[in-house]
Amino acid sequence: LMNIFERKQEARNPFYRVVELNDQTDDPAVWGKNFPLQYDDYKRTTDQVRTHFGGSEALPRTPTKADPRSVVAQSKIEEDPRLKIMWAGYAFAKDFREERGHAYMLDDQTYTERQQVVKQPGTCIQCHASVYVPYKKLGNGDLIAGFEKMNQMPFFEARKLVTHPVSCIDCHDPTTMQLRVTRPGFIEGIAAYKASQGIKNYDVNKDATRQEMRAYVCGQCHVEYYFKGPEKRLVYPWAKGLKVEQIQAYYDEAQFKDWTHADTGAPVLKAQHPEFEMWNQGIHARSGVTCADCHMPYKREGALKISDHHVRSPVLNINRACQTCHKWSEDELKARVENIQQRTFELRNVAMDALMDLIKDLKAAKGAGKTDNELAMAQGFQRKAQFYLDFVEAENSTGFHAPQEASRILGESIDFSRKGQIALRDGKTAPSQTAKP
């Protein structure tokens, strides 16, 4: 059988080399000369179309010197002001918007009002720009060294070193065009996760199958993360596993907090876009269906079929994203997505109300002069309740990537919030033990 494949290899003439690409070429326009079809789609990530729970809305704004953007996405904290209470005392309470296409990643990060309220480190940039070449330069050819250097710079200094949003070179090897992972955060994170499964020295670019890479290149950024230690190293908290309780346990053990809640004094955490982690708990991942399958489905271009580099909501592209595997009508598939999302959203609201009640009670108790020591247990419950809720709230598929898991997490979050309220009423002061991680 092998020999058949070999003969096939020879037959191939994948693409015309108009220009030579090398490990320093980070301008997508140059790659575009060799791959005009992919490049054209890639540029279309500027489109903004809203779906019921996703996509994004293009809101015009008058550019200012501080923020030259003439269009932004809708504000999530205005859509649901309870978010401001959940994040009281944290930059997200200032500005948090629906995410939009890749073309905007660098600008949105640079101009978010969150930048005005906190000094951010260069670490941020790993996921918002084409950093592969800059990292290499900064580290004199050593990716990790450059990564470590940039992490320690102030954001706006590091910002000067990058020019493009995620680009071809961030996902592709310029000579073979095969997928490769370029983000130190993921390289180290996935290795730590594999180690927890008993797999030693996992090297993603050597050991991953092609199919896995179709998810890993996205997992480079669509994950939960934190900045570790004074050197602000970007770390994905996967050493105990990818499930919410395992990540919670990791943070508890590391005694890490993102900030101290302004109203309650609780040492709280912010979950951020754990798409990769949630997808991993779902039936699609289990069936070997990857991010690229749905968000970059194949499309026919003349005599060729290519991956749609217009990365976006599959709901806007159901025919290609879903119908090869699911022989249902587009309307039916859309309805299935929204059915799952609606169910998630309703329980998310129940959990949000529960958390609001707990925060209200804690705030009152604090106002009444209770000490942090006396409130420790309830604060512990808030920490957990909030992280669990945010793990679904911040996950951008509104439950679709893992429907049952999303509802299960929300159910636990509700339990934590209400137990916190009860602890307050019972004057339980011991640090939360009962709440299982």
Place this chain on the structure above:
Amino acid sequence: LMNIFERKQEARNPFYRVVELNDQTDDPAVWGKNFPLQYDDYKRTTDQVRTHFGGSEALPRTPTKADPRSVVAQSKIEEDPRLKIMWAGYAFAKDFREERGHAYMLDDQTYTERQQVVKQPGTCIQCHASVYVPYKKLGNGDLIAGFEKMNQMPFFEARKLVTHPVSCIDCHDPTTMQLRVTRPGFIEGIAAYKASQGIKNYDVNKDATRQEMRAYVCGQCHVEYYFKGPEKRLVYPWAKGLKVEQIQAYYDEAQFKDWTHADTGAPVLKAQHPEFEMWNQGIHARSGVTCADCHMPYKREGALKISDHHVRSPVLNINRACQTCHKWSEDELKARVENIQQRTFELRNVAMDALMDLIKDLKAAKGAGKTDNELAMAQGFQRKAQFYLDFVEAENSTGFHAPQEASRILGESIDFSRKGQIALRDGKTAPSQTAKP
């Protein structure tokens, strides 16, 4: 997928009329002369094999005069004694076992210890025996009249009128062999449900498609139900819909309760095997996959394809039950089922603990002399929390029939239990309004 159905259903098989069957033939052995293959499988529902969460275990017991059974299934209330607290004051706290094959339905109903603690009406029998012919006799040819008469008899008097467990005639028209619904409870219940959808005078035996009938014949019994009014009419509470909150709303409006909780005085409800209702919320129902597809899959008998009348857990029959549609290995499919069930079971335990806490608190408050009026709100929460939890607990697929919906219901149940505890601590006395049905 629909093509599978079409194709498979073409598999018609000629049968030899050895005997004439008519509308009075309720002995399956007689039908068996014409359909030996189906009859042989039908008899095998005596098998008892345990799966991780289903099937049933054959526990030997020494027959007594009161209860001649030499084998029973494992006791659920011994496996999880918290159930006795949930059902305090109700017959289920006395005896509740894992359900087993159809062959046992009549004996298990007759000899359950629940019969010793309460006088049951003849209504019970609709779902535990072949009642079609007895109903007709009792009503002089009028099914509904016979049904109404038997409902009003004492159980043991009615019991004398039936001889067989569910039999061929309960699901089949003896002349055409086509499926038909014979249970008044379902005929009226599905009509009420359809009416809520705007479909007037729905006649299931006229208006249902063949595919629907493959679920409806099971929905005759695998549903939530109650006995309405002094005439003990068997009613399926579907007039507002099939979802748990719609059924809860129906009972609240009817001010119905199954019993008064012994420890708390709450007017509580018992949910029972809502397989049909839960299945309706799942993706399989949405995809037109029916009970019979998984619990009576087609099997090859020589040149024939017949429906496996050995109705049982599909986990014991994965190749036929699942692999028609899912090209995964048997081990993988089993793992998928158990993965969903484990997730359901864990959240079910969280909800169970929450309910236990509420009951403990209510009991204490009652002990401390609080009046039912003062406790009304918390009791209202218990009523809801308990019904929601039981809706998943009593549903025999441990969440498989609708994974996300099961978790969502448990999440709401947790919220109700904890809110009840808080209401007690805050001395809230108004009847529960805040808790949404």
Place this chain on the structure above:
Amino acid sequence: MTARMIQGILVGMICGVAIGIGLYTFAYAKGWSYLTDDPAACMNCHVMREQFDGWLKSSHRAVATCNSCHTPKNFIAKYATKASNGFWHSFNFTTGDYEDNIQIKPHSREITEQACRNCHGEIVDAVEGTHPSSSSQQLACLRCHNSVGHLQ
């Protein structure tokens, strides 16, 4: 038992040979005659009916026969596979030793994967790119297109 075995082997050989010849003919005389004949050959077994009925409704009925997807293109390999399939299928068939819902075997799956490429090599060239042919690096057509041959 042994009697059944011999019988099985006989049927198998006949089957294999018959099909083998059928294919040999196809190599030279493409076209309807074959398109009609050969699936019929598979149809000799009612257990292949489901696939046959599915195939009749599939996008490929007019362009690919059972063997286009289930036997290697390479002549020798094709003949070998036929013989072996022909033999084992008939053997299993005669002995009744197979599951109700037949599952494609890993080896046959590989053959089918290759069959896709035989006809669609060009169109997937871009996506196949320069990926090495090790199965861990190959794109699995069946992951998305497993119903092209006979609807499921």
